[in-house]
Amino acid sequence: MTQDAIVAARSISRSFFSNRVLNDVSITLRAGTIHALLGENGAGKSTLIGILSGALAPDAGDIDIDGVRHAAVRPAIARAAGIAVVQQELSLTSQLSIAENVGMGALPRRLGLIDYSALMRRAHEVCALVGLEQDLARPVGDLPLGQQQLVEIAKALFRKPRVLILDEPTSSLSAHEAANLMAVLRRLRDAGTAVLYISHRLNEVLALCEWVTVLKDGVVTADRSLGGVDAQGLVRLMVGREPGDLFPRWTPSAEPAPIIAVEGLSAGMVRDVAMTIRRGEVLGVGGLVGQGQEDLLLGLYGAIPAVAGRAEFNGVVGLPRSVPQANARGLAYVPADRKREGLHLIHSIAWNLMIPSFGRAPSLAMRRTASERERAIALADRLGIKGDLTREVQALSGGNQQKVALAKWLPSDPPVLLLNDPTRGVDVDTKREIYALLRRFAAEGRAVVLLSSDTPELVNLCDRVAVMRAGRLVRVLERTELSEEAIVSAAMESAVPGAAA
């Protein structure tokens, strides 16, 4: 690469207590280059970007910014140099408006006061750029997770960064929004921005990036051009061995009789949805971000009130009116926002895994039973959650937190499992394990409803895919009709009221 280095980190090491997370890591970010940073969950990617952006100090090593050497980057230095980060976990303030969140920390001022018209103008520009079509006065907390992710990206662009670091920016975006973001990143690259792009979606990395640095257990195992590398080659670089197939081979096992049948369901954003869910199937739920997919799952789960609808649920007539009622009818729900809903962050991995199914409180620490402990160990093993199970969940990498959130539901074997984007932020090896697990689950005669922003996952794993737009179910694609193009075009078509799954 011949472009100018803006940031050059050399021999960076960093430990948390006795755990050495980065070991002698060097990386150079150059103007006009999109650079991928890859590695499995827990490899040290977020820690490295924390160090590059001033959120964390290294224990050893130094960092040149525009040719000036720093032992550690302070946040003010990073800001002045134009380094902006889009974090994996959102850092927005729910009560503030979209515009205020986007401008936060860089509010334009005039005569000492906030210049609201300049704020709105610039906020409009960057929101339009990322494809966020919303009233900018709306509180961010009202938006679904995918749109919040767009706000987070708009917030970074608001600062006109010279170095833009994105940690899993498309993990809650649909194929359409992700493609739009990639077009934006290419334009920024062409205008000279250095982009560091972290993603577990390898097709995106191949389509977007010119250079890759791979971390494995905190050590750089590759730092090279992406020219001539294919998806299998990327996996090989990351896991250090020959990759197997990502998706399991499976034969359809759906029973014709539905376990759940719903008509005229309206709940939250959802309008007049008719659908069936069958034992033995994985039913995908897709579409553009924020079209009511999450509300559909929450409506089925009794977590948001249904204003209308008839239903038969596992032999019982009527929609569940509350989460305990849904649990009693055999439904489990794994939320997307693991930090806020799925996990008890200040408790250990073991404690989280020991919480028995359907919300019963775990036994007190002094009285934990051997079977609870054994269950936690077996679950951790089943999903490849490595290391000491007494660690607090908040100290885990994002992907490993997601594994814990999923693992805690597995032993209860609920007849219907509602999953909200379960592989978001999860590395390729764990994805493979989760996919195999979900198909096994279906083969055992249970039903899986898989809301996913990852279109290849919908195509390769699902018996049928329900596509939503503006709160309505516009199309149900059967297995024989499934392709990424079919899902995207169904998502973009205008709504067809009354289409039924």
Ligand SMILES: Nc1ncnc2c1ncn2[C@@H]1O[C@H](COP(=O)(O)OP(=O)(O)OP(=O)(O)O)[C@@H](O)[C@H]1O
């Ligand atoms: N604040 C912290 N305290 C203790 N350990 C931490 C802390 N932050 C990160 N770690 C540990 O550092 C290691 C690297 O985590 P990091 O988040 O950098 O990984 P990552 O490559 O970004 O993973 P992912 O793909 O899952 O996001 C993990 O073992 C994690 O548990």
